[in-house]
Amino acid sequence: MAGNKFGDSFRKGLDAAWKQGIVGGAIGGISAGISGAANGRNFWTGDAKGSMYVSAERLSINVPEQRAQLSADGMNTEINPFYSNSEMYFDGESLLLLDNYSNNTQSLRNSWNAVSGPYGNGQLPHGEWRAYSITRLDPLNQPNFSSYSRDGFDFWMGLDPQFTTTRNGIGVHPDGEALGSWWLNNGSSGCIVLQEGSTSLEGFYNSMRKYLSRNPYISLYY
Numbered sequence: 001m002a003g004n005k006f007g008d009s010f011r012k013g014l015d016a017a018w019k020q021g022i023v024g025g026a027i028g029g030i031s032a033g034i035s036g037a038a039n040g041r042n043f044w045t046g047d048a049k050g051s052m053y054v055s056a057e058r059l060s061i062n063v064p065e066q067r068a069q070l071s072a073d074g075m076n077t078e079i080n081p082f083y084s085n086s087e088m089y090f091d092g093e094s095l096l097l098l099d100n101y102s103n104n105t106q107s108l109r110n111s112w113n114a115v116s117g118p119y120g121n122g123q124l125p126h127g128e129w130r131a132y133s134i135t136r137l138d139p140l141n142q143p144n145f146s147s148y149s150r151d152g153f154d155f156w157m158g159l160d161p162q163f164t165t166t167r168n169g170i171g172v173h174p175d176g177e178a179l180g181s182w183w184l185n186n187g188s189s190g191c192i193v194l195q196e197g198s199t200s201l202e203g204f205y206n207s208m209r210k211y212l213s214r215n216p217y218i219s220l221y222y
Contacts, residue, residue, distance in 0.1 A: 086211055088220040090114065090192055092123070095172070095220075097207065112204055113195040115175070116222075120189030124170050129159040129220040131172070134208040150174035151198040155205045159192075159220060172220075174201050192220075 082101040086109070089096045095114040098106045117123035134157040137149075157172040167190060175186070175193035187193065194201060211218055 085215065086218060088218060090116065090124075090220060090222040092116070092222075095192060095194065110203070110207065112200060114172075114192050115187050115195065116192045117190060118187055121167065122190065124159070124190050124192065124222060125161070125163075125165050125167055126222050127165075128162040129170070129222070130162060130217045131157045131159055131208070131212070131220060132217045133157070133212055134172075134205060136205060149176060150194070150196070150201065153198040153201040153205075155201070157208060162219075 080099075080101070082103055084100050084102050086097060086099050089098060093113070093115070094111045096108060097110045099109050100106055134155055137154040137156055151174075153174060155173060159170050159172065161167070161170075170190050170192075172192045172194070175188070175195045194204060196204070208218070
């Protein structure tokens with residue numbers, strides 16, 4: 001071929017090919033890196049700079065009854081493409097606000113010290129409850145305002161059982177401060193009462209109000 005032996009021509013072709021491949025790949029990679037950097041991306045990887053995404057697969061705590069697993073990442077659902085919805089879980093000592101993801105994992109967004117019972121018929125029954133709204137109350141306009149107001153903050157979030165029970169009138173509200181009675185910051189007749197200061201209580205109220213303005217309800221499990 002062209003006056004050369006076939007083997008020599010073949011070897012020369014392979015030699016030229018790998019050299020041209022390296023040069024072409026280098027030129028292409030540099031060109032793509034420059035283009036990515038010009039558009040605010042990483043020169044080497046092409047990833048967007050300043051990305052706040054954290055994987056939801058880093059799991060730490062098991063939720064009772066093997067419902068799911070929690071991550072301690074405290075992920076921002078506004079930028080997590082896998083976020084689907086939120087729910088609450090009461091473990092007897094805390095009320096947890098959990099974010100659910102489409103890959104069957106959860107992350108813990110926030111938690112509040114809380115109790116239910118032991119007065120009346122005791123703690124609320126186990127099962128799924130749903131809250132459809134939350135209402136800010138004026139403690140001074142409530143007949144028994146001191147039973148529901150804590151640190152000058154008051155609200156009511158009613159809970160609707162998704163199972164058969166004779167219990168009713170159960171909701172979430174601050175643990176009351178009525179002096180001279182069993183309502184002195186130490187429990188309820190079945191409601192979940194939050195034992196937090198006004199700043200934390202306002203944070204809970206605002207979180208629920210924002211979520212329920214975008215969703216028909218939020219589930220609470222116990």
